[in-house]
Amino acid sequence: MTHSLLTLRVQHLRELFPGLMASAIVAAAAAFLAEHYATPVMLLALLLGMAMGFLSDAESRSKAGIDFASRSVLRFGIALLGIRLTVGQMMALGWEPLLLVIGSVVLVILISIAVAKRFGFDPLFGMLTGGATAICGASAALALAAALPAHPNKERATLFTVIGVSALSTLAMICYPMVANTFGLSPSEAGIFLGATIHDVAQVVGAGYSMGQETGDTATVVKLMRVAMLVPVILAAVLITRARGVEAGTERPPLLPGFAVGFLALAAFNSTGLIAATVQDLGNELSRICLVTAIAALGMKTRLKELVTVGLKPVLLMIGETVLLAGGVIAYLMWAR
Secondary structure (H helix, E strand, O other): OHHHHHHHHHHHHHHHHHHHHHHHHHHHHHHHHHHHHOOOHHHHHHHHHHHOHHHHOOOOOOHHHHHHHHHHHHHHHHHHHHHHOOHHHHHHOOHHHHHHHHHHHHHHHHHHHHHHHHOOOOHHHHHHHHHHHHHHOHHHHHHHHHHOOOOOOHHHHHHHHHHHHHHHHHHHHHHHHHHHHHOOOOHHHHHHHHHHHOOOHHHHHHHHHHOOHHHHHHHHHHHHHHHHOHHHHHHHHHHHHHHHOOOOOOOOOOOOOHHHHHHHHHHHHHHOOOOOHHHHHHHHHHHHHHHHHHHHHHHHOOOHHHHHOOOOHHHHHHHHHHHHHHHHHHHHHHHHO
16 A cells, blocks of 8 residues: 555656656746846746746646646745744844834735725736735735635736736836935935835845845845734635635635744744754745745746736726826835834
């Protein structure tokens, strides 16, 4: 019996191998191009994956592995994000930035849901784009998509959100330091502004340290506070999914998905100080590899013509979310002086 089980597992790995290798190769190519041409790696992985879309055709040997990468590898990468966090990092800045992060995340998501509904979209599309904008960009979009209920357009909506949030995050990395200087923000205030508004972690780090060590350190910690908001927002998404019911033949989703539990466990363990810096760096790098591989696989499963048909309203929604977040944080910083 043990031999039969081992044989089945080996056979399953053989089925997954072509698709996993294809996803990993696309991810590696995206990482190489991102490093040499200063372009968001998530965006490159998505676009390169879309160019290799024929690999996910139903009759392709790669399909099983690509599906696995877009689901299981994605969840593992999200769980590993928790190794970036410690409670001490968040408490060091005091309660005001924490309340600012919580308030801005809740406000942006609620307004996004309302506007999406007004535009005639499923309100959960507003939750997806609002969560990506308010929390941590492409990583948040992927995490929320994994927790939201199944929908015929979910993958297309996820891919569109990743493209939009990556492009806006890159633009913010370039423009927001100039905004901080225009409003005369101190190094600490500039760090709070950048960390609370730029979508992706890498762009926050790039913009923050371009303005100085103190600004970069503050921006990074504030950004990690936003990453911590992933768990309550995922929980809200799961509660919505459970309230809507499940399709026949499918199981009711757990109250907190396994990847969210892993995220919390790693963050809690990391807060004890028992994880060495080298292990943290390894976890961060492995998380990045998994997420880039997953987005490459998602790109392979999406056709460009499907994204072209989304129209202008979703674009306006994401731009509006970005402006709302930046304007709200600047207004708070001006008021708090």
